[in-house]
Amino acid sequence: MIELRTSDYSKIEAITGLIEDVDIGSGVRIGVGSEACVHKLPATPEIAQVSDLGCIDGVTLITPITPQKHFDRVCGYVNEVADLGIRNLRIVVNDLGILHSCEIDRPVAGRGIVHTSEACPWVDHILRDESDYVKDAYLQTNLNYSRTCTLLKDMGIEGIEIDLLPRTVAAARRLDFAVYAHFGYAVVAYARSCHTARFYGELPPLCTQFCNSPLELELRDIFDLESLSFAPPDADVAEVFPVLYLLGNTIYMKSDCCDAAGMDGVIVNCDMCAPSSEILRLSGNSI
Amino acid sequence: MNLMAPADSFETAIGVIEAGADEIYLGLENENFVNLNLSGRGRGCNVPTLSELEEIVEFAHERGIPVDYTVNTPFLSDELEEMFISHVMAGVDAGVDALIVGELGAMQLINEMDTGLPVHASVLLNTFNYGQIELLKSLGASKIVLPFKMELAEIRALSESGIDLEIFGQFGCSNINGTCHLIHSAGESINLGLPCRSNYHVGGEVQRVHPILDAGTDCSLCSIPDLLEIGVSALKIVGRGMNHEMIREIVHIYRRCIDLALDGGDPGAIREYVLTEEPFWQMLCEQRRCKYLKTPITDSYV
Numbered sequence: 149m150i151e152l153r154t155s156d157y158s159k160i161e162a163i164t165g166l167i168e169d170v171d172i173g174s175g176v177r178i179g180v181g182s183e184a185c186v187h188k189l190p191a192t193p194e195i196a197q198v199s200d201l202g203c204i205d206g207v208t209l210i211t212p213i214t215p216q217k218h219f220d221r222v223c224g225y226v227n228e229v230a231d232l233g234i235r236n237l238r239i240v241v242n243d244l245g246i247l248h249s250c251e252i253d254r255p256v257a258g259r260g261i262v263h264t265s266e267a268c269p270w271v272d273h274i275l276r277d278e279s280d281y282v283k284d285a286y287l288q289t290n291l292n293y294s295r296t297c298t299l300l301k302d303m304g305i306e307g308i309e310i311d312l313l314p315r316t317v318a319a320a321r322r323l324d325f326a327v328y329a330h331f332g333y334a335v336v337a338y339a340r341s342c343h344t345a346r347f348y349g350e351l352p353p354l355c356t357q358f359c360n361s362p363l364e365l366e367l368r369d370i371f372d373l374e375s376l377s378f379a380p381p382d383a384d385v386a387e388v389f390p391v392l393y394l395l396g397n398t399i400y401m402k403s404d405c406c407d408a409a410g411m412d413g414v415i416v417n418c419d420m421c422a423p424s425s426e427i428l429r430l431s432g433n434s435i
Numbered sequence: 436m437n438l439m440a441p442a443d444s445f446e447t448a449i450g451v452i453e454a455g456a457d458e459i460y461l462g463l464e465n466e467n468f469v470n471l472n473l474s475g476r477g478r479g480c481n482v483p484t485l486s487e488l489e490e491i492v493e494f495a496h497e498r499g500i501p502v503d504y505t506v507n508t509p510f511l512s513d514e515l516e517e518m519f520i521s522h523v524m525a526g527v528d529a530g531v532d533a534l535i536v537g538e539l540g541a542m543q544l545i546n547e548m549d550t551g552l553p554v555h556a557s558v559l560l561n562t563f564n565y566g567q568i569e570l571l572k573s574l575g576a577s578k579i580v581l582p583f584k585m586e587l588a589e590i591r592a593l594s595e596s597g598i599d600l601e602i603f604g605q606f607g608c609s610n611i612n613g614t615c616h617l618i619h620s621a622g623e624s625i626n627l628g629l630p631c632r633s634n635y636h637v638g639g640e641v642q643r644v645h646p647i648l649d650a651g652t653d654c655s656l657c658s659i660p661d662l663l664e665i666g667v668s669a670l671k672i673v674g675r676g677m678n679h680e681m682i683r684e685i686v687h688i689y690r691r692c693i694d695l696a697l698d699g700g701d702p703g704a705i706r707e708y709v710l711t712e713e714p715f716w717q718m719l720c721e722q723r724r725c726k727y728l729k730t731p732i733t734d735s736y737v
Contacts, residue, residue: 184737185737213563214563215564215737219566245562246566249565260561263509265510268616269616271616271618273623274470274621278469286510286512294513295541295543295544297540299539336615337616338611339610340584341650341732341735342736342737343647343650346735349731351734355735363638364638365635365647368633368634369634371646372626381626394648397737
């Protein structure tokens with residue numbers, strides 16, 4: 149399964165055009181919504197429209213981490229979507245409060261719930277002195293802890309989403325869930341105060357036009373905690389500190405991993421990179 | 436509203452208690468780790484030895500100060516479970532008063548351990564809404580530490596859920612704590628600084644150098660009257676592993692400001708006090724890193 153995902157609904161036409169042009173077999177889905185921003189949720193008619201597209205096998209709605217001031221509205225929205233009776237609808241949940249409070253049929257836990265230490269760009273430096281035992285334990289997902297896994301299963305979770313990072317994938321293969329891996333970019337952090345909104349000086353929800361494609365961030369000066377001032381990064385820091393990508397209130401890093409063998413699907417974020425036949429081929433071959 | 440302060444040694448504990456903390460929180464180093472820990476913080480942020488922890492607990496209890504024990508690792512695995520149980524029991528046996536837990540499975544495990552101590556849900560669980568509070572209550576939590584980035588109206592709404600709420604007063608992260616992997620102060624041998632407050636070259640059409648990820652909020656003094664009125668259980672100061680003198684001074688200032696508010700002082704009186712008596716606070720005011728007031732950072736909350 150390949151899922152092409154976006155929260156910029158003007159891209160749906162280009163995405164469906166690509167699906168029709170490129171023969172990638174069956175099991176193509178379109179995902180709409182956001183992991184971390186309530187203002188990027190599609191209107192319910194838009195979800196219904198996407199689900200009517202003949203070229204896809206299903207639609208995925210991604211629901212975000214949800215602050216209290218939006219909580220009742222998002223609960224109502226999720227219940228409304230669930231009631232639409234959309235064929236092959238999959239709902240991804242990134243907020244434990246939403247998962248606990250809403251009636252969702254076979255929900256999937258997103259990256260707001262499923263974590264991996266490997267999403268730290270310098271995880272090998274952090275783990276450098278630890279025993280192999282500790283390293284192995286940390287380079288799993290939080291659901292590899294059987295108590296957490298059981299708890300989420302008891303809450304109805306049937307699938308999870310992870311970053312396509314090699315050790316995370318290896319750990320996820322051991323889980324008794326359907327696993328969908330995000331191709332190309334791993335989430336490094338989510339923020340509540342939207343970095344993109346602040347940067348452009350446009351307040352939520354009017355800022356959504358600015359996060360349809362990512363900003364590329366290259367470390368220029370570290371903020372030194374000793375001197376409380378900026379200083380150039382030294383060579384060791386420069387070596388481990390990757391280029392970051394900011395899309396709205398989510399920070400990503402690139403992942404070159406192309407081995408999604410054993411996964412139940414890969415997800416391509418069409419807001420991080422323009423969808424192309426090449427990306428579809430790469431992501432499709434990774435499974 | 437209690438003032439809760441960090442401690443990472445007997446010396447810090449004495450300092451923050453003498454400066455006016457009503458409660459303290461701390462973690463304990465663990466010999467199975469080099470840089471990491473089960474306390475939610477890395478090397479150098481925790482009480483070094485069990486005997487020092489016992490000394491702190493005794494000193495605090497003699498003064499009626501409760502001690503919360505941080506076992507809030509955001510990550511646990513089957514392989515680490517026995518180690519975690521031993522680590523929790525070290526604190527329990529030392530006489531701590533509550534356990535701060537940061538992982539759902541760990542919360543279940545601690546319930547099964549039946550330590551007799553209250554369980555507090557860590558900030559690392561990212562409890563943004565009423566639904567999650569209900570979930571954590573069902574898992575045995577008796578207090579919730581709310582995320583760094585909350586609006587006053589949200590804290591007020593969540594306070595109606597009938598559970599104690601603890602919120603952050605001083606300092607805090609730019610990103611959502613339990614989801615941020617820009618890990619620092621975890622025993623690294625290279626100087627990563629504070630990645631979220633660093634300068635980045637923003638590429639593409641923009642081409643600009645900017646601290647674009649900096650959404651740190653550092654101060655809540657002017658909001659103390661509102662927080663008292665809402666009924667927040669504790670106001671927490673961040674700072675395990677930070678400079679002891681600075682933490683002690685911050686605790687002293689918060690103590691004075693809470694007392695001022697309890698005596699009827701409004702935000703204006705608090706601000707006047709702190710800027711007159713503690714001129715260095717001017718720098719924080721100028722940066723507008725207010726946690727619960729309207730600023731460009733809080734205006735940009737999704």
